[in-house]
Amino acid sequence: MKRIFALILACFSLHSFAEEVSGLYTGLVPVADQSAESRDFAVTQALSQVLIKLTGNSKIMQSTRVQPFLTNPNAFVAGIGFRNLSSVDGDDQTGLEVSFDPQALDQLIRQAQLPVLPSNRPRLLVWIVRDDALQGRGFVGQDFSDAALQSFDRAMKTRGMPYLIPNFDLQDQLSLSVNEAWSLRADLIGPASDRYNTDGWIALRFYTTSNAEVRGAWLYQSSGRRQLNDFRAEPGEEFMTEAVGSLVDSLASSYTYMPQLDTSALQVKINGVANFKDYQAVLSQFKKLELVDSVQLFGVQGDQLTLAIDAEAGAELLHSALVRSGRLQSQTAPGSMLSGRLEFDWISK
Template sequence: MMTRMTTQFLITSSRAWPGHRYIARLPAVQWLLLMLLLALSSTGQALPIEGLYSQEIVVENQSEAARERAYREAFEQVIVKVTGERRWLEHPRIREARQRAASYVAEVSYRTVGLEGRIDVRFDQGLIGDLLNQAEIPVWDSNRASVLLWITVQGDDGRRNMLGSSSDHVLLDQARKFATERGVPVLIPLLDLTDRRMVSVNQGWQLDTAALRQVGERYGADSVLAGRLLITPANEVVGLWQFIFRDQTHVFDHVDVSPDTYMDFPLDQVTGRLAEHFGLVPSDFEQEDQVTLRIDGVASLASHMALMRYLESLTMVSAANVSALRGDSIELRLQLAGTRQHLAEFISLGRDLVPVTSGTGDVATATSDLLHYRWTRQ
């Protein structure tokens, strides 16, 4: 049985999609319960995760020249956060738009930290979306796959140690900074007794795939990035990395002259892979689809409310019409801003809905008109 863990969870992102409509179409005997349910759930919006379209920049003063420079720098960082990949900065449309970054700005504010001036720039999500759509550049949705970071380090004395959330290490400081700047949910393990039973130092050093998958399940991680790093007497870092995502593994190495700059490359590698997998050109959301969603395990009013809040948090769902209640099962007809394949991908990012197999042992595919899941949140 999977145990949910409290971990160091670093996310920066945003959600600014229109509110969703939930319309009940039920027999009269169930109308009152569902009207109460929907009224309560409509006030319980999924918590927005701020930051994808905003960026803070250090400025020397509040002059127009300093402000324009900050706009361009912030624009670049927002494009990287929203798309997940730095390569898009070289796209001709993005390079041209950077020169007029001010035209995409929605709001600015200044503040002072010590003797340092800073400007917070928030860009218009709609305008950025239009730009990326016209350039046919995929957008990585704010509901992002998590990455469990598992690092085993060998120092110049030959001793090996695994790094956890209580470790004071420059590599973890870089990981935290990267997670904030790039909008990537990075999980740093507790390294408690259970962790150490699942993955020994030797297994961590060997990049034992089976053990790493097991500990990834413990943390509910969507992927695992594990590295074994050797820090030389000259303070160079030589590392071998393994990225585990679903049924695939990708192995790569990286060498850097200093631990202070080491982590950007491996984290950028996996961020690019996840963004490529989940990224969608904004026009893809203009496709409309409908699908019936049957969800078992919804046995109480609290479960109903939690489920509806969950559906509201899914970018793909523009409306959900409740069509039937049968015991602890609820059936909804979903209107999608996208395709049912996209919906299945977004659902797979979480642990709240798990597919239900049919009597023949098959799982309904994303091409089926009926998708069958079980609600697991307690």
């Protein structure tokens, strides 16, 4: 029954488009200087950044499963280089950019049995509301130079999560007021977000108390799930990093899968493959998914392809990932999913 319900929820997102995120195996860490000590410390920090991005879990480095594999972080390094960074106060700062070997990290994740957040990730619409003691309540996002928006952007990029800010045009103003967004009115935020054709939405509100403590809350809806939580930060702390960290941890749990040492074979039928160009595009779509180990052509009948898929996750997660690609419309019957058989219509572009 749970599998059938998961399928029904996934079908509501047939026309939303996830985003292929790049740079997941690269970390960027500020350093005090270019000494060997600073470099070694930064490599460890960059590896932590990357593993958090890949697993969708900000506490993954505390896991006893991963600790035995981290005795020599340099063994995973594929490339390294210093670069200039712009700090929050505008001063130049040195950073170390570290690229890690994807194959080596994928092997680490599999052996340690860590969760995987695929690179095909949900793109969410984000409504941010600030309550200022002097200026009152207002949406954040109309001016990218806003420090709060820049902080949010950095935090989301660090986690490898795509997002979209509303236009704040007349249609948005008529659909959702500042006070309605501040009240986290899901019944109004959802309809106001529909025009953006994203995979869900986030509403985040915050204010600063008289003693300079920042308090706030976030609410999101994605993948048929709605979650609410609050946050606070002491004076001087980077509150947005904490807020985004807890938000993405919760959000990612709906999209991660646990890689299996033994893959499971699934049968996937694709309708509407009219020519060789479509055929190549279909194969390319499957090969982009981390949870797919191999794709084999099982049969062709008219414009229908039948593929044999070796996947590290079950039929539900493969189905969800294919729907989020925006190129496949599900025609899968609930009973077929339970037996590992999926069916889609190809959306040609």
